[in-house]
Amino acid sequence: MQLPAQYRQLIECFDALPGIGPRAAARMAQHVLEHDSGERLQQAILTARKTLQHCCCCRTYSDLSICPLCTDDERSTLHLLVVSGVEDQFRWEEAGYRGGYFVLHGLLSPVAGIGPRQLHLPDLKQRVETLVSAAESSSAENLLVQVVLESSVEADATGQFIEDMLAGFACRVQLLTPGQLAVDLQRARSFSAADHVPAGADK
Amino acid sequence: MKTLFVLQRQPLREQEWLLDIFTAEQGRLSVVAGRSQPQPDLHQRYQGDWARAEDWPQLRGLRSLQTYSLRGANLYCGLYLAELLVRLLPRYEAQPELFLTYVRTLEGLQHPGLPDPWLRLFEYQLLQTLGYGFSWQQDREGRPVNASEFYRFIAREGFVRSDASVAPALRQPLFSGEYLLELGQGRAQRPQCWAAAKQVLRCALEDLLERPLISRELFQPGR
Numbered sequence: 001m002q003l004p005a006q007y008r009q010l011i012e013c014f015d016a017l018p019g020i021g022p023r024a025a026a027r028m029a030q031h032v033l034e035h036d037s038g039e040r041l042q043q044a045i046l047t048a049r050k051t052l053q054h055c056c057c058c059r060t061y062s063d064l065s066i067c068p069l070c071t072d073d074e075r076s077t078l079h080l081l082v083v084s085g086v087e088d089q090f091r092w093e094e095a096g097y098r099g100g101y102f103v104l105h106g107l108l109s110p111v112a113g114i115g116p117r118q119l120h121l122p123d124l125k126q127r128v129e130t131l132v133s134a135a136e137s138s139s140a141e142n143l144l145v146q147v148v149l150e151s152s153v154e155a156d157a158t159g160q161f162i163e164d165m166l167a168g169f170a171c172r173v174q175l176l177t178p179g180q181l182a183v184d185l186q187r188a189r190s191f192s193a194a195d196h197v198p199a200g201a202d203k
Numbered sequence: 204m205k206t207l208f209v210l211q212r213q214p215l216r217e218q219e220w221l222l223d224i225f226t227a228e229q230g231r232l233s234v235v236a237g238r239s240q241p242q243p244d245l246h247q248r249y250q251g252d253w254a255r256a257e258d259w260p261q262l263r264g265l266r267s268l269q270t271y272s273l274r275g276a277n278l279y280c281g282l283y284l285a286e287l288l289v290r291l292l293p294r295y296e297a298q299p300e301l302f303l304t305y306v307r308t309l310e311g312l313q314h315p316g317l318p319d320p321w322l323r324l325f326e327y328q329l330l331q332t333l334g335y336g337f338s339w340q341q342d343r344e345g346r347p348v349n350a351s352e353f354y355r356f357i358a359r360e361g362f363v364r365s366d367a368s369v370a371p372a373l374r375q376p377l378f379s380g381e382y383l384l385e386l387g388q389g390r391a392q393r394p395q396c397w398a399a400a401k402q403v404l405r406c407a408l409e410d411l412l413e414r415p416l417i418s419r420e421l422f423q424p425g426r
Contacts, residue, residue, distance in 0.1 A: 021258030115417035
């Protein structure tokens with residue numbers, strides 16, 4: 001028996017999602033057709049896709065072209081934190097980091113078709129260029145770019161590529177593990193509690 | 204227990220990884236690994252076994268045997284090898300020789316010297332495995348390469364003797380027979396030989412790829 005084309009197409013769409021196999025895709029297709037949650041899922045996807053975009057500055061998800069964090073004048077412009085996902089940005093924000101961000105939305109993974117362009121690394125380069133120019137014109141100290149990624153071959157390659165890409169800029173680049181940044185922020189917080197120096201993990 | 208390498212990993216459900224692995228016995232295949240096992244990563248030789256399960260075979264008893272520590276540009280080379288295998292290797296076909304070459308290449312890339320010879324040997328073995336091998340010492344008609352002649356390379360066919368005055372019009376690079384013989388006889392020392400090998404093997408591989416390799420972009424961070 002040939003199943004309806006629309007049903008097969010729905011299964012194919014679920015099957016194409018990362019980490020979903022054909023059997024799980026079939027279960028999901030049945031679920032969204034049989035339950036009210038299917039309607040809510042449809043609406044949530046449509047709304048998110050229609051209203052959300054990448055912030056033109058840090059590439060986090062935002063319903064504005066530039067997100068509230070990037071328009072906040074109180075934040076340090078001498079610290080830039082490069083993270084792999086929005087959940088990392090949330091984590092470091094909660095931990096007290098008050099510099100700028102750049103969200104990669106992934107790691108370099110050529111086997112998965114993810115290269116420098118897919119991670120928008122040319123945009124990161126341009127952002128650093130702008131921040132470096134601003135720091136130079138205000139005679140401030142050098143920009144500190146911290147790349148904070150979990151340890152893996154792909155994370156190491158991503159950090160190394162960013163370091164190589166920024167080699168010619170008047171900025172410091174640090175490759176850190178999340179544990180190292182957590183300690184850094186803890187230390188910065190204890191120093192800055194009294195005088196409101198932004199916790200940007202200065203070493 | 205079998206020896207395996209992870210070529211790609213992606214999170215699966217809440218507690219698992221979906222892995223693309225490379226083995227000598229079954230070539231490339233997808234398996235699922237639980238997150239209670241050591242976190243699987245590239246550039247490591249593992250021991251493990253797998254059994255049929257619902258969507259993909261379930262990997263059990265994963266144990267790291269050796270970590271290959273690749274630094275600098277050699278780290279990108281490791282990703283290049285993995286991309287070549289994922290893009291070109293068919294699934295479920297035994298690859299004992301290529302597997303051994305992969306092990307040797309990763310071992311070679313751990314050393315800080317130039318990666319070229321290791322990469323070229325791997326690319327050459329990969330082409331042989333895929334059925335697109337060629338000889339450095341013979342032209343496409345099976346005639347011995349002459350050290351004093353020049354040759355152009357045609358993907359899937361081999362070397363064709365070429366008149367140095369005609370070749371520029373064809374816009375194809377010419378390769379000295381001398382370099383080709385040095386490569387074929389395993390005595391290539393000069394950088395020109397490896398430069399020629401790189402051009403030839405790139406031409407042969409690009410002919411098999413539907414789109415450019417992403418990993419090549421890693422070698423140009425300034426762009």
